Amino acid sequence: MAPTGITVHLVKDDCSSKGNVTYYLDQDYKQLLKKCLQEKRLFEDPYFPAEPKSLGHNKLGPWSPDTVGIKWKRPQEISQCPQFICENMKWTDICQGHLGNCWFLAAAGSLTIYPRLLERVVPPQQNFQTEYAGIFHFQFWQYGKWVDVVIDDRLPTKNGELVFVSSAQKSEFWPALLEKAYAKLNGSYEALEGGWVNEAFVDFTGGVDESIDLKTPPPNLFYIIQTAVEKRSLMGTSINIQNPYETEMRTPEGLVKGHAYSIIGVSEVEHNNRRIPLIKLRNPWGEVEWNGRWSDNSQLWSLLDNALKDKLQVKGEDGEFWMQMDDFLRYFDTLEICTLTPDSAYSNTTKPWKNNSYTGKWVRGHNAGGCRNHRATFWTNPQFLVTLDGEEGKHHCTMLASLMQKDRRKGRAVGRDFLSIGFEIYKFDHMTQVSQRMNLISSMIPMVLSPYVAKRDVTGRYILPPGQYLIIPTTFMPHEESSFILRVFTEENNTFKEVDCEIRADGKVFQESELRMTMEEFTRHFQRLSGQARENIYANLYWTKDQEISPEELQTIFVQTTSKHTHLKTDGFSMETCEQLVKIADNIGSGKLQLYEFKYLWSKIKEWEHIFTKHDQDRSGTMDVQELRLALESAGFQLNNKMVEHLCLKYGDDLRRVDFDSFLSCMAHLMGVFGVCYRMDQNKDGVVSLGEQQWLQMTRLQ
Structure with missing residues (x-):
């Protein structure tokens, strides 16, 4: 076997689209x-x-x-x-x-x-x-x-x-x-049934949504709305309800609770030497309108000159009306703004946002770690590095981060709905191995904590110094599964990438492990194992006269050996697992193992047993798939997030637990995959380059 490690460099496949519409x-x-x-x-x-x-x-x-x-x-x-x-x-x-x-x-x-x-x-x-x-x-x-x-x-x-x-x-x-x-x-x-205006805004434009709490508005809110109108941003607003019975309840002022209104214009009028900001709204019912100041029949319109009044005043029960800014703040609770992006039909700005995105998913037991309250699993969540490049002379950068959970409305028919989601942002200087990240992230203090809400989109606008930041998108509770997309928008250039590991098998993966016994002692041990197997009624079918061991004989030995170890739980060693294990030690391709080959295999099995026991932290005899990630690292494998996810799904049971025979099967599978990679390394420089699809097909994880 190979004395040194092997690294796999993945080359992105050509995914050029036939068009910009699917x-x-x-x-x-x-x-x-x-x-x-x-x-x-x-x-x-x-x-x-x-x-x-x-x-x-x-x-x-x-x-x-x-x-x-x-x-x-x-x-x-x-x-x-x-x-x-x-x-x-x-x-x-x-x-x-x-x-x-x-x-x-x-x-x-x-x-x-x-x-x-x-x-x-x-x-x-x-x-x-x-x-x-x-x-x-x-x-x-x-x-x-x-x-x-x-x-x-x-x-x-x-x-x-x-x-x-x-x-x-x-x-x-x-x-x-x-x-x-x-x-x-x-x-x-x-x-x-039920939703937020910005959800549809985003689906209509590809823009990014922001929500503003009108009970704690920014001091320049009217300017924000004016600017949004000028940039052709889409806007909606609503009045919160305290209980379901208030849904679409009409107030004495002619407004509807729990109901979405469009904001379709702004204006300022002058009266008594002061400027009065006005907001133009529309009720999608096409009727039921505000009846207060600056409503359709308000006497305040008579204070304006005829030209301006004719330009602004709306008459007729069409759901469209004006409100004074302070009335708007008094009665409405939430403002939603959808800012257009390069994905939109057009973005009316001379300096468009720089945007990056990543599509992923939270998988129970693998990376669905929940929010920071759940320290034991929080570190397993997907993680992304964003580097903000500040413009010369500027000490701060504007960044929009938008997290969106996918396809949750479709799940309502089977009892699934929106999960509570959010994200955290940390100042971050370097990337680390999985085991180091586990300890590091738990001790870090977040710079940003977004709210956790059961909506499709959670977006925040942040002013940050140039530098490198870690964004961790999560569900509020651990073990909740969903696909998601994380988008990052900045005014200046940025780099955006998933925190991931290179794909590598260290040299120790291929080397025989220490058994703490001489060859003579192992021979006697081997004879004892085989002798026990002979006592089995079926053993003579598998044990050959030239002292070679077959997959069937290995299966018998496993069953007899593990039955004596209560710290190992198995679901029975399948013939497929035993064939995989024999294959990684079978140097001549006979399908059976001689004594020296079996010694190599047994040394690896005992090493993996030690790793399994070490990472079975609750001593259940099984290993959580979350612990599998750390166990793989201990065994000398560095794998990217995508492959770890597939391994968790392939070898974990319905409760996302890995028993000992599944762990051995996983190890044998990885040994076989990286053995192929080693043989592909014609230059013997320890590196092979593979296309993403070629790698997935080779690992049989598609």
Whole structure:
């Protein structure tokens, strides 16, 4: 075997995309449209059918009274002259239906103010006249990429009326079809029940969301809102509720609690030599408006000159109204701002944000360590290094960090919902090995602690000195699983990378371990083991006259030996494990081990037994997969996070525990993989370079 170690350098595979849009569920709109036109039939979507399961699972479930009488109809069955868009798309088009998704509708209403953003989400040239085949498509940003979502135009109706969102113009259907596409993306219509405006803002733009507590607002809040309007940022606001019964409760001032409003404009008017800041809002219901100062019929408008009054004053029950800034702060609780980024259709700034992102997941037992309260597991969480390069003459950098959990709305049908997530940021100077990080991170003091909230996105804006920082994204509780994406935005250049280990097997991995017995003593030990095996009724089938040992004989020896050791729990040594172990010591490829080969293998097994026992900290006879990471390091293996994750899933049981036979199988597997790498090292410099897919295929971990 190799006397020295071997390091694997992974080379990124060419992942060049065919385009900047991915077909959701591999449905190509143009190809499907062409096929339907050729076959002269209307499209029926097999992935989001006109069936009860597309409506929901509980309130809108198949046996719910709320779904009784619902019929799916195409627009021409609802209106005599259906149109995709009547004239221009306006925020007044969107009227909420019997679904608590005002957050989505408020965001859609804001989107109509910016035609280029809207065209990205609602591709033009769709209609019910030319090349109509009952198929439409919309595009949404999803976790780092744009996806094109195809739907048919069968819509839920009751008594001939649309059940969910509709347009103020009854013959217009783009809002209802947009809602259906978003429902498909999230699993059902009911999955859209309850949410935050910024969630939809991000999906419409690829931007980054920020939340501001209006009860402790920054002193320059009006300037922040003005700047956001100038930069075409999308904004929403809401009033908190104290209990579920307050949801959509109307206040005497004409406002609705637990309801999402769009902010669609700002202005300043002058009266009595003072400037009065005004905020323009819209209720997505298209009705129910503020009735206080500067409302539609307020006498304050008479104080302005006619030109300014005609420009600003809104008349009519359309859900749109103005509020004075101090009234806005008095009644509303949360402001959400979505800042456009390079992922957006456009970002109206001469100096765009520098952004980086990473997509990963928390895996129970491996890296789902929970927040800092759980010190025993916190250090296992994913970790990322960000280096902030300060502009010359500047002593501080602005950084936005945004953590997003993926696909949680889809999980509502099976009892999963948003987890409480957050992140911590530390000043950090150097990277360390896994075992050193465990002790180091527990003693570090965070510079930033984000709030932990059960929302899809948690974002913070921070002013930090140039330098290197460690970001640790976590769920609040340990052992909670979810995929996530972490994005970092800075005004100046930054470097962003996952804290990871190189892939390496140290020299000791291949070297025979010390057995603390002479060859003569081991021979007698070997004969004793084999003699015990002969006593087994089946032993004579496996033991050969030339004193070679087969995988079957090794299996018998393992069972007999471990039965005497209560500190080792096994699930039985599989023949596959025994064959793997024989293979790593079988120098001539006979499939059996001679005495010297068995001595090498036995020395490794005793070394691994010692490591297993050392890292079985609770003396349960099994090892937590969290402890597996440290055990691998003790055995001489340095592995990247991706491979450790796969090993945990492959060798851990349902409770994420690793018994002794699974640990031996893992060791044998790694010995085999790195043995192949050593033989590939033609230059004998201890380094081989492999493509990422080639490495995954070689390790059989895909």
